Amino acid sequence: MRNFHLLFIAIVFICGILAAAYSVFAFLSTTFLFCVAIALFAFLVLYRKKDVPFLIFLCILVFLAGSIRYNIFNRIDKPNIKNFLPFLRDEVLLYGKVASDPEESPAGKKENFVLEAASAGDGSRNYRTSGFVFVNVYDKNSRGFKYGDMVTLRGILRQPFSYRSKQNFDYRKYLENKRIYSTFNVKQGSFSEKVGEDEGFVTRGIRGLYSIRERLERHINEYLKAPYDAMLTAILIGKRKGIPGGLKELFAKTGTLHILAISGLHVGIIYFALRVILKILGLPRGVAAVLTVVFLMCFAVLTGARASILRAATMFSILAFGEILKRKTGSFNLLGLSGLIILMINPNQVFNTGFILSYMALLSILGISPLFYRIFRLGNNASGKNDTVGKRIRRYLLRPISVSLAIFVGLTPLSAYYFGLITPVVILANLAVIPLLFLVMASGILFVSLGFLSRFLALAFSQSAEIFLVGLVKSVEFLEKVPFAYFKVKPPTIPALLAYYGVVFAIVAASYIYAMGERDI
Amino acid sequence: MFKFTKEEKIVLIFLLGCLFIGLAGFYYKKVNPPVGPAIEFNKKKAESLKKININEAGWSDLVELDRIGPVLAERIIDYRAKYGPFEKKESLKNVKGIGDKTYEKIKGRITLE
Missing domain, CATH: 1.20.1280 (Monooxygenase)
Known part of the structure; x- marks a missing residue:
C-alpha cells in the first residue's frame, strides 16, 4: 500500500x-x-x-x-482587464507583453497570441490593467511579434463567444480555464507597434527556446516534403500546424492521434536516448541527472508545455533525482507526485483534456495491465533464462497487447465523451504504430542534431525519417479500413462515466487483493 | 491502511507548512495588487481613438474620421443646420454620400454625447 x-x-x-x-x-x-x-x-x-x-x-x-x-x-483582481469591458467599448488601445508564441491560423487569415495586458485606453482615459487577453490579428502588417515583445495594439475588446460543441467543448470555458476572460481583435487596416522587449531572464530564456524551435522547423521543412515535414515537426517539436485535416482525421479514427501530439511516449523515448548519450559521455551520475532534468524542462517549454509533456517531464525528472539520492519510488507515487506538482502550479489543469487523458492513460497502464498479465498468465518478471522460445514469443506479443487493452479499457469512455468516437482498432494499431514512432523519432533526433553538422548526414537521416513516416501513414490507412475499426457515438453523461470507472476500479481492486492473497499463500 | 512513518510525518508537516505560507503570500499579493499609473499612450495614437460628437464637431474634427473628406464633412454640417441634431448614430446615413460601408467604418468613432 x-x-x-x-x-x-x-x-x-x-x-x-x-x-x-x-x-x-x-x-x-x-x-x-x-x-x-x-x-x-x-x-x-x-x-x-x-x-x-x-x-x-x-x-x-x-x-x-x-x-x-x-x-x-x-481570483480576478481589481485591475483585471475583464473588469474594464463595460468601459472599453469600440476601438481601444492596449499595451502589454506577448505571453505566448504567436501562431498563424491554418488558412493564414489571422495570427493569434495571448497578451498580458498592462494598460488600456479609449483615447480619453487610460487604465492600468492586468490579466490575459486572447488577441486575433487580422491585419497583415501587424504580425510578426515574438514572445516577450512589449506591444501597443489597436482593436476591439470583447467577451469571448460562448458556444458548446457536440463534443462538450465550451470555448468560453476553455479560455476561462486559461484565465483569459476577453478577446481582442486587431482588424485589417488597424495598427500595432512593438515598443520594447521584456528583458527578464526567464523571458529571454523562453524566447531563446522558441527561436531554436523555429530554426528546427525550418531545417525540417528544408529536407522533407509535405506532409511528412509537418508530421515530423509535430512529433519532434509539438507544432501540428500544416498537417492536413484528412490525415489528422485518419489518425483520430484509428485512435492513434496521440502519435502526432508530443506525449509521455515521446518524452520517454527522449529520456532514454539522453541517458544512453550521457552514459557514453561518462558523466558523473549527479551531473547526468541534473542535465537530464534541465533538458527535459527546456524540451517541455520548447514544445509548448502541454499537460502530457509536463506530466512526463516531471515524472522523469523525479526519477532522475531519485537516482542521485539512490532512492526508488513506486510508479503510482511517481504519478501522484507529478500530478501534485503540476496542479500546485496550475490547478486549472485538472479540467484540461490533455491532462485527464494523459494521467488516465498512465493509470490504466499501471493499474489495469497487470490484470491482463494475470489473465494471459504472463507473470510480473521479464523473460526468464529458462523460458522456451515459444514462451518468449508469447510474452513479447502478449505484453504489448495487455498494455494496449488496458489503455483501451481506461480511455474508451473519455474518447467517447470528448471526441464522440470509440476506436477498437487502437488495440492493434498501437502495436504497429509505436515501434514505427520509435524509428521515426530516432531518425528525426539524429537528423536535427547531426544534420546541422553535415548536409550528407542531414539527407541520410531525413530520408530514413521520411521512409518510416510513409510506413506509419500506410499502416494507419490500412487499419482504418479494418471492419469495425471505429464507431461514432453519442457522448456519455458524467454519471455514466463515473459508474463505468467505479466498476473498473472495483474489478481492479478485487484483482489486486486476490493477487496479494495468492502471494501470501 | 495509509500509515506514515515518523520521518514521513515530519516531512509532510514541514511541506504543508511551507505550502500554506506560500499560499498566504500569493493570496496577499492578489488581494493587494501593485498600484501605479497607467502607461501613457502616444498622444497621436490616443487622439486617433477619441470619439467625435457628430452633433457638435466642427469641420476639422469631422475630417479626421475615416472616409470623411472635406465634402462629406460639409454635408454633415449642412444636414445638421437644416434638420437639427442627429437623434441616432444611424441617421448619419441620411447624409448624401454616407452609405452602409462608410457608416460601418466610422460608427466606432462617433458619439451623440
Missing part, C-alpha cells in the same frame, strides 16, 4: 480543487478557509503520533489546500 500514498494525496488535492470549482464553498471566504487550515494544522502537529487522527487532519488540510489554491489562482 506504500505505493499509493502520494497518489492518494493527489486525489484528495484534486477533490479540493473540484469542490472550489463547483462552488461548494462559495459561501466561505478564502480568508476563513485559511483560518480553518491554521487550526487544523495545529491539530495535525498535536496528533502526529496517532495514525488515524493524523490521516484525517492531513486529508482535510490537503483538501483545503486544493480549494484555496484554486480560489487564489482564479
